[in-house]
Amino acid sequence: MIKLLITPSEKASSSFLNAVKNSSRKNTLCVLCSKSLLLIETKVKDACKGKTCSFIDTVSESKEQNVVYIPPANLTALSIAINQTQQSFKDKSTIIFDSISGLAVRNNPNTLIKFLLFLIKKSTDWGSDLILILPEKTMPEDFIATLSSSVDKVEKRK
Amino acid sequence: MKNKKKNLNEKGKVKCIIPQITVVAGIVFLLHVLFISFGFFGLNKNLFGNLFIALISFLAFLSMFCLYKKFPHNFPMERKAKLFLLISTFLFFLGDFIWFAEEVFLQEIILLGGWPDLCWTLGYLALIISTQFFIKIEFRESKILLGILIFVAIILGGLFLYFDITANLSQGNLSFGSLIQDLYPIYDLVLFAMIIYLLWPLIITRNSYFLGWFWLGFGVLTRLAYDIIFVMLNKKSLYYTGHPIDLLYDLFYIFIILNSLHKSNLLGSQGIKKI
Numbered sequence: 013m014i015k016l017l018i019t020p021s022e023k024a025s026s027s028f029l030n031a032v033k034n035s036s037r038k039n040t041l042c043v044l045c046s047k048s049l050l051l052i053e054t055k056v057k058d059a060c061k062g063k064t065c066s067f068i069d070t071v072s073e074s075k076e077q078n079v080v081y082i083p084p085a086n087l088t089a090l091s092i093a094i095n096q097t098q099q100s101f102k103d104k105s106t107i108i109f110d111s112i113s114g115l116a117v118r119n120n121p122n123t124l125i126k127f128l129l130f131l132i133k134k135s136t137d138w139g140s141d142l143i144l145i146l147p148e149k150t151m152p153e154d155f156i157a158t159l160s161s162s163v164d165k166v167e168k169r170k
Numbered sequence: 171m172k173n174k175k176k177n178l179n180e181k182g183k184v185k186c187i188i189p190q191i192t193v194v195a196g197i198v199f200l201l202h203v204l205f206i207s208f209g210f211f212g213l214n215k216n217l218f219g220n221l222f223i224a225l226i227s228f229l230a231f232l233s234m235f236c237l238y239k240k241f242p243h244n245f246p247m248e249r250k251a252k253l254f255l256l257i258s259t260f261l262f263f264l265g266d267f268i269w270f271a272e273e274v275f276l277q278e279i280i281l282l283g284g285w286p287d288l289c290w291t292l293g294y295l296a297l298i299i300s301t302q303f304f305i306k307i308e309f310r311e312s313k314i315l316l317g318i319l320i321f322v323a324i325i326l327g328g329l330f331l332y333f334d335i336t337a338n339l340s341q342g343n344l345s346f347g348s349l350i351q352d353l354y355p356i357y358d359l360v361l362f363a364m365i366i367y368l369l370w371p372l373i374i375t376r377n378s379y380f381l382g383w384f385w386l387g388f389g390v391l392t393r394l395a396y397d398i399i400f401v402m403l404n405k406k407s408l409y410y411t412g413h414p415i416d417l418l419y420d421l422f423y424i425f426i427i428l429n430s431l432h433k434s435n436l437l438g439s440q441g442i443k444k445i
Contacts, residue, residue, distance in 0.1 A: 080379075086371055087309055087311070088308050088309055088310055088371035089371040089372055090309075091308055091309035092307075092308055092371065092372060092379055093379060095245075095248075095307060095308075096379045096436060098245075099242065099245060099248070099436060099437055100436050100437065100438065100439045101438075102438050104244070123311050126309075126311060127309050127311075130309045131309070137244065137245070137246055137247070138244050138245065139244050
């Protein structure tokens, strides 16, 4: 299931934690684009209880073992890190982006949409669930329209 | 009943023996180093010199076979890439084995451009196709850089080919076999360019993901060095089985085995590991 979750900006963080907590798969890969793991570590660890969580942090480096830092402008490295983490999981997994607009700071919307469409195709191949959280009014309308037409489900939170 | 079923399932699985293959390959390589350094197998240089190479190339093929069997089915592109890598290691092994059989059992003088060269050339082709599939796995906004790198590789390889053909022509040594030999450095350079392209985005990130490509990149570099030195030595009729450059040839396979070991360790490791 590929899901786009459009949420008010102030609720993006709680939506992300809920998505981690409620993900049906045991293995979860969290891609952090707006807040570093250092800032939300306790909350995320709570949400990850009983699951195997791995993290890709695009905000800052961490000393934790299950975290890798990928600069947000390096979408190729990000695609490889996501791919390799999927391979490392024994079962199928859920990939959750805490805020896709966080990547837009260092990438133009055209590149970002290409990257997300690439990732949607790959997630379908891998049989993984993909949840993309998008804070409201952070991306142009045509970006949202293109993305909405490529996912299985669009959910708007109020 | 349940236990029986469990046992059957376990039996059906391919046992991964890549760590053991790596250890055996390390021992064979060490023996080859000792053989070349001290010549303690002086009884038959051709037999042992070729045997070590054929053994290591077989171990590289075996490690790739184990990895391919272990690789999950929900990664179709990666499986295609791994399949071509497996075909490539098989063809390299076949080339080495034919060389070994011709030189040791048939005691024939091996002509360049024969069956082993056909196997190695096809092996290179499979390796290039495999690398192309690996490139498709990554997200790339544009492939201009790859085009530039391959262009530079072909120019450099072309220059090598040009100077070698001119030298061969002036000495009256130009043959089909020498031409086939001269093409190997071009394949190596093209492969190296493709691996640099694959590796580049990962070099700046401090995680273990780049290690597999790092090993394969090193492997191709050693093969490139071997191919260039071999062409030069062979031209002066200075190459013989058991020559120290055979160790470079071994290293190509050793690095392929290390690549499979790294990948095998990654599968099922449940998450990201730092290095």
